[in-house]
Amino acid sequence: MTIFPAITGRTGASPILRGADDLDLELLESRTLDGGTLEVVYRPTLHR
Numbered sequence: 001m002t003i004f005p006a007i008t009g010r011t012g013a014s015p016i017l018r019g020a021d022d023l024d025l026e027l028l029e030s031r032t033l034d035g036g037t038l039e040v041v042y043r044p045t046l047h048r
Contacts, residue, residue: 005042022047 005025025042033039 003040005040024048 008048010030021046025044028043029042030038
């Protein structure tokens with residue numbers, strides 16, 4: 001499985017965060033928990 005996390009404020013077709021700026025997400029860390037669940041931690045920054 002591949003994931004492409006995104007927070008789309010202005011350019012999303014149906015934005016969840018209406019009026020918010022678009023953000024890029026930097027992966028800070030990931031780890032596999034019991035049962036194979038993947039935990040991922042991202043830092044948002046303004047999209048340029």
